[in-house]
Every structure is written in structure tokens, then in C-alpha cells.
Amino acid sequence: MNNTLLEKEIENLDISIEAPETEPLRQYYFIKKTRILLEQLKDKYKGKLTACIKTFGCQMNARDSEKLTGILEAVGYEILDSKKENEADFVIYNTCTVRENANLKVYGRLGKMSHNKKHNPKLKIALCGCMMQEPDVVEKIRKDYGFVDLVFGTHNIYKFPELLYNSFKAESTVIDIWKDTDKIVEDLPVERKFPFKSGINIMFGCNNFCSYCIVPYVRGRERSRQVNEIIKEIENLANDGVVEIMLLGQNVNSYGNDFEEKIPFSELLKEVEKVDKIKRIRFMTPHPKDLSDDLIEVIKNSKKICHHIHLPLQSGSSRILKAMNRHYTKEDYLLLVEKIRKEIPDASITTDIIVGFPGETEEDFLETMDVVKKVSFDSAFTFIYSKRTGTRAAKMPDQVPEDIVHDRFDRLLALVREESSKQANKIVGQTLPVLAEEVNNQDSTMLTGKLANNLTVHFKGGKRLIGNVVDVKLVECHDFYYIGEVV
Ligand code: 5AD
Ligand code: SF4
Secondary structure (H helix, E strand, C coil): CCHHHHHHHHHHCCCCCCCCCCCCHHHHHHHHHHHHHHHHHHHHHCCCCEEEEEECCCHHHHHHHHHHHHHHHHHCCEECCCCCCCCCCEEEEEECCCCHHHHHHHHHHHHHHHHHHHHCCCCEEEEEEHHHHCHHHHHHHHHHCCCCCEEECCCCHHHHHHHHHHHHHCCCCEEECCCCCCCCCCCCCCCCCCCCEEEEECEECCCCCCCCCCHHHHHCCCEECCHHHHHHHHHHHHHCCCCEEEEECCCHHHCCCCCCCCCCHHHHHHHHHCCCCCCEEEEECCCHHHCCHHHHHHHHHCCCECCEEECCCECCCHHHHHHCCCCCCHHHHHHHHHHHHHHCCCCEEEEEEEECCCCCCHHHHHHHHHHHHHHCCCEEEEEECCCCCCCCHHHCCCCCCHHHHHHHHHHHHHHHHHHHHHHHHHCCCCEEEEEEEEECCCCCCEEEEEECCCCEEEEECCHHHCCCEEEEEEEEECCCEEEEEEC
16 A cells, blocks of 8 residues: 555544554554644644654664654654754664674664753654564663663564554553564555665564574564565555565565465565566575575576575585584585576675684684685675574584684685675676666766666766666776766
């Protein structure tokens, strides 16, 4: 449903009666009630009310923040740029807990916010996202950050209108965290960051339990959305001007495993391809252990699916991969890459790598370096292992000393840069489709866009091209971006 249709539904609701039990109707009811509350507040303070969302972490969180933005706008807040948290009357931190430093950042910001709260009586603070699914974190907030108004988790984000309303009425922090859920509620207002591209959740949660990873504990078990629901949402997005979509899931090749009649991810992709106005399809993230031949075939034969596969390696050592519970070996991974490259020669392959997993020896690390060299990744996100309480790896012996980890990390980064630069230079001179995304932030006569491989291209062009896929000749390569010319 688009926001205009939603608005009609909300307008027609009777809020003089008790809140309906069914969703999303119940949330429409609270949107309407909060709207009235905010109008009264605006009268009281004689001005507008502003809100700012700070998003940490992955694409899933980015998409959740678009949902929160939609709801904030629907209740009457004016949305500020995410850098303006110090000016806002309502600040939401949509948190990530994959690595510890993301948690530390949030506590740092909260420290500052306690000061802002003393100066702005209108200021409300909410916390949500993965970090809030950890009981220790919520306890700490309850104890040390009592000025926070609202805390909710990843499973009940759709309930934001109701929780927001409750937090206006409550004297103390409203906390609502669910351990898990089998519920998927959609059809609430959403405000996209870019009008022409959108992420779309195809599944939630993860069942893989990689031994270092906290995601299965904070995002719960895998739940897939029905194909017809996904397609309906994509059609609506397409009618609303979206040309590029990114299908989101922690492990997209497990899509449909939770259905009685299984539907493979490759089948879903074929259905998505049929949506007329969609020009580009991306997906994030597949797991190497179950990337099927069918999927490779579908990508190969598709005119819309970007030839970009993000294939998290994590480690090149089969011994470490086993300890990580990844269910593939170094050789399996290399074979898979070979197969992809044979079938889709122009595929861009990117990855995630963790350095310093417990017990990682120099030999293990050199195996990782070997894979980076052999695959020559187009780019790689490199992470220092972060111990997450509650995961199996946190209890493993032989945590690697910090200085050794940093030394390995630097060596890995240097190699990754060398290889990605090699890859980027290979396509200079080619003319390729680019989605024009925005006016260049340094030169207003230029536009900035993305290639199918997700690399950035800057090129001369007018604003009217934004949101269109245009053919651009790649003239210069600067390792991580190109300068191009429209042909
Ligand atoms: N420490 C470091 N990196 C991690 N990741 C997940 N958990 C951890 C951890 N405990 C990385 C993985 C994953 C990416 C999203 O984050 O590489 O693919
Ligand atoms: Fe974490 Fe592994 Fe699931 Fe990815 S597949 S979210 S790394 S447990």
C-alpha cells in the first residue's frame, strides 16, 4: 500500500472507541492518536517538532529506519538529516550489536544526550535495533540511562506507533522487547531515503549460528515472507518510481525453507524479474554453503539481476571455518568462485572477512591471504574479531593477542586494496549502465551513480537524469571510483 492510500485508511478510523486488536489497523489507530497529541504539543511550544534517526549496522537496519521515518512523518514530526541529532526533539538510535565497538558508540552518544535533555524539555530519546535484544544491555539502560524514553527491539518494530503513544503517556521508560516472533506485519508508512531505490525484506532472522555471530540470538529464527506479499510490495514500489530493489535477508538462500512447500530463492528471483518497471535487482546476503547452481543460472540468464555477488568468506582456513561453523572448506569456496566466474565472467565478487578468530594461527591467516589473492575480490569488508557474549566463540580458548590481530588486519587490508584496485582497473574504457543517484557533493555539475558491481561513478550530467539508468563510459579509475562520460 502506498502512503496516500494508507493516509485514507488512517483518516477513516474511529479513535473514539478502543484500539482494534488486528494489525496493522491497531497501529493506524495509534498513529492517529499520536498525531493529535503532537498537534497539542506543537501548540504548547509554538513551533514544529523535529526528529532524527541514527542508524548503525547493516542494510536491514537501514530498511527498518525507513519504516521508522515513515511513521514519524505520519504522526507529524519533521525529519532532520541524521547528522543533526543535537537539534532534534526526538532522537532514535537504531542500534547494531554485531561488533562491540558499535555498542560503545551508542553509549557514547547517550552520554551526550543526557546533557541535551536537560536543555530541551521536548527532547525524547528512543533506542531500538539488535543491541536492545540483549538482556544485559536493557538492564544497563534501565540502570544507568533512566532518561531514555522508549526501548524496543527488532521483532516489534511495527508496533512503534503504539509504543510511541505509550511513551508520551508514561512517566518512566517504556520498554518492550520480544524474545522472538513468528509475526510479520507490513503495510505501515515507509519513507525511502532514495525515491528510486529500495530495500525489501524477504526474510527475517537466521538459523545458521556461525560461532562468532550474535545475529541468530538477536534477530531470532528464520521467517520468510510469502512470494505474493513480496511481489505485491515490489509492484507498489515500482508504481511509486522505484527502479532498483535490494532483496534483504541474513541468508537469502535459505529463503522459503520454513514453508511447508519449499520455494527456492532462485524461484523468487524469477518472479521478481517479471515486475515490469523494475530495472535492477540486487540481493544481500547469500551464504556460500548453499549457493545453488540454479541461482547461478538464474543470475546468468537475467537481464535485471546485477552481476554482483557478495559472498562472505570469513576465513580462508578450513580449520577455522569449521570452528566458525560455516559448513564449507577453503576448497569449496574456491570451487564455487570458479563456477561463478565460468558462468558469469563479468560477475563482481565481494566478501566479508574476520581476522583474529580464536585460535587463528599465522598459517590460518596465510590461508585467508591466499584466498584473497586467488579470488582477487572486487572489494572486501574486513573486520577484527569481536567477542560477543553468548556466542560459542566467546568461550573458545586462544583468543588472539591484540597486536597480532592488528598486524594481520593491516596486511589483509593492504592486499584487499591491491586486488580490488586491479579488478576496478580491468573495466576502464568500457561503457556500462549506471544508476544516477544524486548530485555530486563536491561539484554540482556532476552526478554520482552506481554500476551494477556497486562501484561509484562520477559523471557530468543534469539533475533530470537522477533515478535513471544511463550508459556511461568509464574514462578514469581511481581505485574505488570512476570518472565517466555519458554516451
Ligand atoms: N566479530 C567480527 N566480525 C563479525 N561479523 C559478524 N560477527 C562478527 C564478530 N563477532 C562480520 C561477519 C559478517 C558481517 C556482517 O559482520 O563478517 O559477515
Ligand atoms: Fe551471522 Fe552466520 Fe547468520 Fe550471517 S549466516 S547472520 S554470519 S550467523
